Amino acid sequence: MDKYAKIKKIGEGSFGKAVLVRNRTDSKQYVIKEINISKMQKKERDEARKEVEVLSQLKHPNIVTYRESFEERGNLYIVMDYCDGGDLYQKINQRRGVLFPEDQILDWFVQICLAMKHVHDRKILHRDIKSQNIFLTKGGIIKLGDFGIAKVLNSTVELARTCIGTPYYLSPEICENRPYNNKSDIWSLGCVLYEITTLKHAFEAGNMKNLVLKIIRGSYPPIPSQYSSELRQLISSLFKRSYRERPSINSVLKKSIIRNRIDKFLSKTVR
Known part of the structure; x- marks a missing residue:
């Protein structure tokens, strides 16, 4: 998470939260989804990772762009583009x-x-x-x-x-x-x-x-x-x-x- 500076929390779901961040290198804003996988069974953890793999393959002008994902301290982080026009x-x-x-x-x-x-x-x-x-x-x-x-x-x-x-x-x-x-x-x-x-x-x-x-x-x-x-x-x-x-x-x-x-x-x- 070191390369991202947190700006604010923008959402919370039943399995994690979404945080607006700024990339310290290019100053662009992104959304990071933080999912706690430490309490999951191994099967569920593998499932979550597999889904991130699937997400990373979706490239379309009308789908929020996936940038990267990584794991730290029992959390899975998924970095997506930030849509600046709201929902x-x-x-x-x-x-x-x-x-x-x-x-x-x-x-x-x-x-x-x-x-x-x-x-x-x-x-x-x-x-x-x-x-x-x-x-x-x-x-x-x-x-x-x-x-x-x-x-x-x-x-x-x-x-x-x-x-x-x-x-x-x-x-x-x-x-x-x-x-x-x-x-x-x-x-x-x-x-x-x-x-x-x-x-x-x-x-x-x-x-x-x-x-x-x-x-x-x-x-x-x-x-x-x-x-x-x-x-x-x-x-x-x-x-x-x-x-x-x-x-x-x-x-x-x-x-x-x-x-x-x-x-x-x-x-x-x-x-």
Whole structure:
């Protein structure tokens, strides 16, 4: 850690914390995720290291860039680029109820989808898609970050861990204690799209039991009428209760409302 100077803590999850740092050599700011692996079983430690290896291979304009990782004093440190434009959750809260234009929503959504395609094409699951894990640069480019490191060994642990964090993005299959799959990521993607569109969570309740019931029913308040029927249909397709009926990320990118925007963000190097 000697080459980094701590600036401030910017987040804390169920398995570690995120700290904003400055590199003493080039003065650039980075985010370091600190994960305590000293209390983990050997199998879990190996799992965490393997996931860092996977992270290091993800190179895409819409994914937060991995820089390096190292271990010191029982902690695993992962150094990532710092996104200076905050996250989508903050952007949504700053609106104070004033809805985003559809163009803005779709521009962001396309970039999230391109990042997810890069991940799913490599048979990797994100496992923790939510508005707090979708970052922005000052230039307005979306960066998907915070992959579910410390991969959960089964869906019960997943559920327990998520209850500590943000249960709003849970899919019906996880609520029913069935395994996580790539379509569970798609459900969470629907939750994010709904949230950017309405500035609210699709599924909200005063307690976990009622929240789980709402999610399993798949009932959510309607989308404001100012938005196109294509956007409404897209959200409804991501919220199919049976994961088999939800589209894959490649199918989402083929929908005309999305396909027409892809070239705007797809540089020649990303195809």
